[in-house]
Amino acid sequence: MPDPRTAAFLLAALLPLACHPAPRVTWDFEGGSLERVEQPAPDRFRLFVNGQTDQDGRNRQASWYYIRVDGAPRTTLTLDMVGLPGEYNYQPNRGAITRDTPPVISYDGKTWSHVTDFEYDNAEPHLRLRIRPQQSRFWIAHTPPYVFSDLESLRRLVRGNSAAREQIIGKSVEGRDLLLWTIGPPAAKLNIWLMFRQHAWESGSSWVGDSAVRALLGDSRLRDRILWHILPLADPDGVAHGGVRFNRRGFDLNRNWDITDPVRMPEIAAQRKAILDWRAAGNSIDFFLSLHNTETNEYLEGPAGPLADSVYAALKQRTTFDPPRPFMPVVPNAAKGRANVVQELGAAQIPAFLMEQRIALNPKLGHLPEIADRAAFGRALVETLSIVVGRTPTSARDAHVPQASAARPSATKQSSPLPRPASPHPNRGP
Numbered sequence: 141m142p143d144p145r146t147a148a149f150l151l152a153a154l155l156p157l158a159c160h161p162a163p164r165v166t167w168d169f170e171g172g173s174l175e176r177v178e179q180p181a182p183d184r185f186r187l188f189v190n191g192q193t194d195q196d197g198r199n200r201q202a203s204w205y206y207i208r209v210d211g212a213p214r215t216t217l218t219l220d221m222v223g224l225p226g227e228y229n230y231q232p233n234r235g236a237i238t239r240d241t242p243p244v245i246s247y248d249g250k251t252w253s254h255v256t257d258f259e260y261d262n263a264e265p266h267l268r269l270r271i272r273p274q275q276s277r278f279w280i281a282h283t284p285p286y287v288f289s290d291l292e293s294l295r296r297l298v299r300g301n302s303a304a305r306e307q308i309i310g311k312s313v314e315g316r317d318l319l320l321w322t323i324g325p326p327a328a329k330l331n332i333w334l335m336f337r338q339h340a341w342e343s344g345s346s347w348v349g350d351s352a353v354r355a356l357l358g359d360s361r362l363r364d365r366i367l368w369h370i371l372p373l374a375d376p377d378g379v380a381h382g383g384v385r386f387n388r389r390g391f392d393l394n395r396n397w398d399i400t401d402p403v404r405m406p407e408i409a410a411q412r413k414a415i416l417d418w419r420a421a422g423n424s425i426d427f428f429l430s431l432h433n434t435e436t437n438e439y440l441e442g443p444a445g446p447l448a449d450s451v452y453a454a455l456k457q458r459t460t461f462d463p464p465r466p467f468m469p470v471v472p473n474a475a476k477g478r479a480n481v482v483q484e485l486g487a488a489q490i491p492a493f494l495m496e497q498r499i500a501l502n503p504k505l506g507h508l509p510e511i512a513d514r515a516a517f518g519r520a521l522v523e524t525l526s527i528v529v530g531r532t533p534t535s536a537r538d539a540h541v542p543q544a545s546a547a548r549p550s551a552t553k554q555s556s557p558l559p560r561p562a563s564p565h566p567n568r569g570p
């Protein structure tokens with residue numbers, strides 16, 4: 141016969157789990173994503189991350205999950221994130237989700253903080269989270285989500301601001317608007333283009349873009365001599381569905397820039413046309429930047445020269461940009477269908493750059509980047525560019541990307557993309 145006090149204690153400890161309805165995991169909401177869930181015990185879940193593959197079923201990347209748990213007890217739940225391995229540029233890897241990239245948790249779907257109790261096991265591999273819920277409903281995501289309705293809120297601000305104009309430059313595969321915003325005096329001599337969210341999982345780049353646009357709308361000093369051209373979201377379908385890096389027909393929106401195919405990849409076709417038409421009409425593009433996220437790497441890539449040197453140094457000095465290596469001159473594309481936006485625009489003599497920002501610990505920040513850090517960077521980015529671009533003359537050297545036409549495979553070889561050399565940062569490139 142157990143001591144009655146022990147029995148009462150045991151009952152009190154077990155009651156919350158026994159009497160509580162089973163927690164339920166769902167992802168059927170905007171931006172939500174998971175492949176499936178298994179529940180081997182009442183307090184344990186195996187969450188299979190929904191990897192996405194390209195048009196040929198290759199290059200699986202499993203780097204976006206966004207779920208809601210309802211009916212959670214106040215006792216510890218164990219969530220194992222599994223199904224992580226994939227490929228990047230045709231090289232297999234163990235996935236983008238590691239001990240460096242713990243997820244974020246929210247109890248209101250708006251404010252997010254990083255999960256602190258987790259461990260990574262390289263054997264399966266899987267990331268094990270231990271969550272002691274503060275409320276019965278919570279959300280878990282790879283990074284703080286920025287979904288299509290967030291963009292619609294920003295769009296209302298843009299439409300209501302007399303310094304800004306909106307163009308719908310095309311439609312996505314599923315018919316969503318592809319937007320181009322211009323902010324500043326139409327006759328400005330300096331033109332800076334910013335592109336955000338070519339890849340759906342990279343919500344950090346949208347938080348940067350959101351803040352950059354708000355700064356430009358709110359501070360006329362940033363736009364008194366510059367016309368800013370903003371491509372806020374390259375993959376609205378992917379963001380709505382919780383995609384990773386391919387459009388609804390499987391095409392990577394930061395490859396294929398050397399292909400014009402408005403049916404299979406209307407997002408690239410529309411953006412490419414908007415940029416090149418602007419130039420063809422006799423206007424300048426003094427600086428172009430596409431913002432991305434990686435797991436642990438951070439860098440700026442583009443055409444070498446004085447403009448690159450000034451921007452790189454100024455961003456390092458004035459912002460939380462914390463690259464572990466020097467500026468990376470862009471290398472020309474070598475295989476049809478593999479050109480990224482920087483390679484393709486560089487070939488058209490446009491000073492086009494790409495920045496990767498890590499989602500892992502930023503040593504300069506001293507913590508994992510939060511929404512507030514992305515927002516601070518967005519403001520600092522446009523402030524820095526407004527100072528640096530225009531002060532540094534754009535030389536022909538800046539925009540010159542060596543042509544790789546001789547190295548490109550012939551048309552007959554283009555149907556199956558050639559494996560590229562292993563990336564020095566698998567799953568962590570543009």
Ligand SMILES: [Zn+2]
Pocket residue numbers: 338339342394432433569570
């Ligand atoms: Zn990307």
